[in-house]
Amino acid sequence: MPSKRRAVTVDSDTEADVSQTSKRARTGGENREVPVATTSRTRSRRGEDGGEDNDEPIVVDEEEDVQEDFPPNADDEKKFEEQHEELIRAKVMNQNKHLGSIADMGIIEKLELHQFMCHKYLEFTFGPQINFIIGRSGKSAVLSALTVALGGKATMTGRGSGLKSFIREGQAAAEVTVILKNQGEDAYKHDVYGDSIMITRRFTKEGSSSYKIKSKDGKVVSTKRDELSAICDHMNIQVDNPMNILTQGPQFLSASQPADKYKARLTSFHFFLRGTQLSQLSEEYSTCLENISQTQKVLKAKSEILPDLEEQLEEATGRFKEAEKARNLKHKADDLKKEMAWAHVATKEQELSEKIQDHEKLKAKIPKIEEKLREAEVSFLILAAEDEIRLAEQRITDLGDIKDLKNQAKELQETINEGRKKLSVIKDDQKEINFLKIANDKKIEEYKRKVQEEQRKVDEFSHDKRQETQRELQEAIEQYNATNAGLSVLQSQRQQAEQEIRDTRTVHDSLGGDIERQKREISDFESQLNMLAQRERNKLAPFGKNLEHVLADIGRQQWHGRSPIGPLGQYVRVRDQVWAPLMRVRIGAMMSAFAVTDTRDRKTLEAILKRHGNNPQIIISEVDLFDYSRGEPAQGFMTVLRALDISNEWVLRLLINAFSIESILIAETRKDADDRLRDLGHGVAWTSDAYTVERYRRVYASLHLRLVTYPSTEREEVAPSWHRSYDHKILGTSCSLAEISARTEEFSQILSRYTDEGMQRQESHLHQQLRTIKTARDALQDEANEALPVGVQVLQQELEAAEEEQQSLISQFKEVSLQEHAVNLEQRPLIEKHNQVKSLIRDYNGRNAELVGTMQNATEKRLSAQSDMGHWAKKLEDEQAKITAAGEVVDQVQMEFKEWSEKAQRFCERIENPRKVQDIQRQLESVQRALKEREKTQGASVEQMAIEVNKRKAALDNAKRELRTMLQLNKSLRKSIRVRLARWHEFRRHIALRCKIYFSYHLSNRGYFGKVLFDHVGGTLQLKVQTDDQAGTQGGNREKDPRSLSGGEKSFSTICLLLSLWESIGCPIRCLVVDEFDVFMDAVNRRISMRMMIDTANASDRKQYILITPQDMTNIQIGKTVRVHRMSDPERGQGLLSF
Incomplete structure (x- = not known):
């Protein structure tokens, strides 16, 4: 089992605590090999088939142990220091005797701050070697601005949590600009940037941030962060290296214990590893070791499947041998397939013969269809020559318009209706009067009867x-x-x-x-x-008003293009006055038009024309004198162009573009136009009797469109x-x-x-x-x-009153009757005239319907003839398409026959008179069934088994080849990483030894003695310092821990350590804020420290130092390599208190 390794933590953007990543690879004895297990069948297969490297077993090395650093051998370390110490000390002693050269690139030439922290505007022009920035406050903002400008994070400065905290109070944005030197042979894109690179970073309160990377002449080359990173990498500027830019707060000497230093956020050991970039190499090597270990595990897993692949190959080979016994049936099946191939060729040959016969039958139908088409064309031409439709249209036109008659009939009908309303009122009055008269008659009869009765009673009268x-x-x-x-x-x-x-x-x-x-x-x-x-x-009067003044204004005006031309009619003349009315109607509207070549001149010309009371058409066209001869018909045809005399070539092209006058024919009548177009074959014609006649290619009829009737004034000469x-x-x-x-x-x-x-x-x-x-x-x-008596008198009076009423009613009736008679007299002529108008309308409608019917019959006959002609034309086209398709089928079948014959010839020799395909197929199926029966028992066909054997063998060979390749690669990588790790440890020992010697050397400038103790395994760095008072009082037997040093001693020791560490980094820039160190130093320590830093800077080759101190530098001798920048106190917005 490989030992567990510590986890590696990579520096993140959040600057979390960094764990020590220094490691060393160590092998635990010789490499152990694990041979691949083999079987007897595997050995047998190797003996039979042979193969590349089949006799050699494949072994996979076990993963090597990678352990953490262990305490080094004291004797080895002592021996190493004895070998190299004197050489390094000699180099240190000789270094101060020579001045370092000035860097060609990577150093800072200028720095500008706008609204940054407490500064409204601040500008520095730095020297190439040593720069001191002095002042009472606001100095550390320079290094913060430098860090931000070169792409560093705000947290690296220790002065804020984000970019927004650097913006001056009360401002919305801040801007920092740094100018880097870019000279020498190794300059970065010198052809693009020049001798300097200007980097500007702008950030706002809203959190946005942007870059502008400019060349020396101020041209923006890029705005991307990647370009800035490339510049810093090329110039070896390590913004995130804590030893390049040291701001306030590096309290790495204040920790009491070495372990506490190791856990601190910014420890001296951390400075050592990160500053010398050893931590970056350590992290990368650790990642490589992990990948190698993981690859080793994968390869070991793959090596374990090789026996399974070999066993599968053995099984497939055995099945293949059993299948060889079915070869005879397979040969018979192959013979049947050969015969089948030539049987298909024979079938295709028969199909080709049938297709050729079908093609000949279709071609035989064409003459009959062409005869029918000619008959239909003759019938249509006869109907077209009779021209019944045009005659009917002319007669309908000759009938005129009955709009006036209809209006007159409508007016008469309205007048008659008004009279009828009057008669209706009169009839109502007459009915009422009759009703009253009848009632009054009854009253009179009653009164007369009563009077007669009374009179008989009066005898003495x-x-x-x-x-x-x-x-x-x-x-x-x-x-x-x-x-x-x-x-x-x-x-x-x-x-x-x-x-x-x-x-x-x-x-x-x-x-x-x-x-x-x-x-x-x-x-x-x-x-x-x-x-x-x-x-x-006035020759211009027909084309508009005041055209003389218009042309004068045009001549005085400045134009963007050519001077406008117009009116176009002044350049056009009709050769024969016979065509004048036709030309006046067809192109007359364009005769008053003007033309310009530039769109911007249109509004100017339009304003001039409107100012003089004209609003003609304005044409925008380039002066393109193209060749129009290809559009003209033969000389025997009269065209619009040939009837006109146009004196301006541009006007001629404008009329061609507008009306195609070079190709449109003109004729007296529509019949003449139809005849001429028929002779021409196609085209368009204008006629004097107001028709446009069109004839199309492949169409057997003309399209006639009736034009607007000529105005009466247009028909005059x-x-x-x-x-x-x-x-x-x-x-x-x-x-x-x-x-x-x-x-x-x-x-x-x-x-x-x-x-x-x-x-x-x-x-x-x-x-x-x-x-x-x-x-x-x-x-x-x-x-x-x-x-008469009183009674008779009363009755008589009543009778008289009734009779008077009767007379009144009679008078009223007579008066109403007279009114009725008068209305009837008025209505009679109106009704007679209305009937006459209706009769005229009926006669017109009847005649018009008759003519329309005649025209419809003629139209139907022509359409029928045209339909017949179209039918046979379509029939001819369809049959020809069928012939074409049949021909294509013949060609396709013939090509297939040829291809099949060639394929069959390549497949086997020709077999004459093969059997039918069906017979061969039945026999072939019988043989194949027999083969399938054997395949069922064997699980696959002979071909499939052969393929399976080849596939298994290829899989085994590929697996072995890939495994050997990857094993060799992984072994080489492991060997390479061991070499690199050994070299890394060697670098660390050299750098640590140089740091110790430089530290002792710098302490000796003050009369101190000290040393740096490195514990690379524990991740600690200890300082031991012996001051001059200790050496005098205690005999030099006691070394102080940094906690027991005084403030000045601690500051001086810190300066010595930083100068020692700076010797181990390659960045061309060193920046340091020495405020805290100056606070505790006395005059002697401060003088010695300053001199020591200046000497170190002068001896450094191609390095630039920027040191910030609150001292006035009056006690320091300033040389030509030292530049001092004095800062005034920044404006912090403070005011006076009012009491």
């Missing part, structure tokens, strides 16, 4: 007088009724005349509107004539004919105005005739006469009533 009175009364009533009837007729005539007056006024007002409209048309025509005359005088056209229009409008004025005069006379006062005077006369007759009638009635 004079019959003759009554008859005379009745006769006169009857005449008065008849005269009254006649006059009333005449008045009714006259009122009816008056109402009819009033209606005629209203109709006449309506016509008169309509004619007045026509007159005004005709006058406006004449004024518009005259304005257009003036505008045309102005356009003839160009400038010379416009004057004649507008003159004719003005003349025709003037004639219409004269005719309308004559009709207006006629209706004015009719209106004046109906407004004569004669009819009104006649009606007034009849009313006066009716009142006179009514008065005479009432008098006679009263006279007749006076002759």
Whole structure:
């Protein structure tokens, strides 16, 4: 069993207590070997098969004991010190006689502090060798800042628990900058950083921290912590080494016992190990030993499975020998497989013959389908030539629009509905009057009956007088009724005349509107004539307003790109005026456009145009004078480009990009366009009759899109004919105005005739006469009533009242009837006109439906023909696809036949006339069943067993080979670590001896004697010091423990120990705060200590010292290698107390 080893504790970021990790490897005698067990079968197998290293057993060394350090042999240590002490002392004595050289890299050139601890701003420029920083307070902040700037943790300074505690009170962030020297042959990335490297670390109250690593010229090279670590490693700056930067608080001499020193957080032994980096090597060696031990255990476990692998190989070999007996059946199965291969080839050959026949049958169908397709194409072309659809569309267009008729019918219907509402109200009034009249008639009959009864009772009444009175009364009533009837007729005539007056006024007002409209048309025509005359005088007028001023402003403006061009129409001319209307409709909108080459010029040009009242299109395009000849058709086809004369090449390209004018054909009619596209094969054409005709490749029909109808002004000829056209229009409008004025005069006379006062005077006369007759009638009635008895008089009065009411109802009914007649008179012409309009609408709808039906029939015929053509085209395409697919199948089968033949040829010689595949398969299955029966008993096939044997043998060989390799590697590693551990112990002995000699040498400068006692196993370091008073009084027989030393003696001893330890480290920087040591030193000790540190620094090669002391250094002789930095007291925010 290997002995237990102590656990190794690695320094962590939290700076926990560090355990001693120094160890030494020791072997307990000779290495013991464990041979691998072998069996008789293993030995037999080795004898038969042989193999590499099979005759040699594989042995695995047991894990060697690794023990802790044990007390060294006193004689060995004494002998070692005698051999090397004089050499080291001679080196120490000669060292002070020579000055050390200045380091090329790794030393500090400058340090800056911003808002750090108690300093608002602090700056130091350090010398290359010795630097003293003096002052009363705030000095140790320099070393804390140096530690933080080089990436150290805040806890390493002993002045705070985190970076936030270093920020000056009241500030949000602090910044520390250190400049490192970077010269010489070994400079770090000198081509990137130059002669200096500037490292700046900034941290805030929120806890964030960042780095900026700059070159000498101030350029930021990196902001990563890894780059800083690489710089420190390259320059051997060990920030976490406690001996490089010593701040306040290293109380490693105050512990009373050596064991207590060992347990202290920062002990002298800890300084010794960490400062000399021996602890790091010890930890790494310990890790290597653990890995080697673990590997040894794994290898031993693997060596134990080798016998099992050998036994498995023996078993597999035995089964394989038994399986060899089935080889005859296997050979027969192989012969059957060979015949099977050529049987498959024969089957594939038969399949190839069948596929070729199918392919030929499909190709035979193509001529019939092509004939059907040609017939369908002829039928479609015949229907397309008849062009029934276009004729029907033209006839529908010729019918015009019935929107005005529908609006008129709607207005008439609304007027008729209003009249019907009036008639409904009149009918209701008539019904009510009839109802009242019937009731009143019954009352009159009742009163007459009662009067007659009363009259029979009155015998003495004079019959003759009554008859005379009745006769006169009857005449008065008849005269009254006649006059009333005449008045009714006259009122009816008056109402009819009033209606005629209203109709006449309506016509008169309509004619007045026509007159005004005709006058406006004449004024518009005259304005257009003036505008045309102005356009003839100004060639730019058709394209916008004030374009002369626009072009002048464009010429004065500074542009980012080329000067804008426009309007485009001034560069375009129609060669033949026949095409002018077509061009005006198709590309006219773009004639007023402008073009720029830079997007930034668009807004400027747009502002200029709007300022002069224009808002045309603005095109943004580079001046790309590309070759457009490939897009033009042959010379026999008229295109838009060939109909135009364009004087500017850029304008020509813009129109090509916008309308493809180089390829679009033009024609008079759609039929001409269709014919030309058919000759061309494909393309687009514009026609003068407002069609766009398109024809596509592989499509047997043209797509016709109806364009917007030409505006009337667009159908006129160009400038010379416009004057004649507008003159004719003005003349025709003037004639219409004269005719309308004559009709207006006629209706004015009719209106004046109906407004004569004669009819009104006649009606007034009849009313006066009716009142006179009514008065005479009432008098006679009263006279007749006076002759009657009272009862008869009462009844007679009631009768008269009823008769008067009857007359009133009759008058009301007549008046209502006259109103009904007047409304009917108004409704009759409206209804007749409405019926006429509806008849026109029905005629239009019927004709339109007939034409639509004709067009739909023609469309259906064409679609049917087109469908047939598409069907046969699709049929032809499908059949051709089938032929292609069948051809591919033939090629595939032929390729398979060829591949199978080649594979069969490679498999075995050709077998002529093989049997059918099924017969061979049955016989092969019979043989394979027999083989499987044997495999059942053996557990696997012959091939599987052969594979299994090879697999087992390969596994065994690989395991042995890997085990031998790893054993050799582990043995070499163990040997290497023993050598390294021995070298490590040798380093430790040398370093410890140098530390002892240097310590004695430094103490002798004061007349003291002392020594350093190392216990590497126990992890302790003891100091023994004998002062000069002890030597005088006690004869030098007693050495003081550090606890019994005075303050000055303890401080001086500490300085001596630090200088001794500094000789053992390689970092180019040494920093020390000597505040506590200065407190207890007297003037002699202080002078000697300072001189000793200065001499040591001067003798050190390529090292820089930064020493902080509260003394003023007046008693020290300053040389050229020493630089003193005096600090002023920092501002701590203290004020005066008010009393």
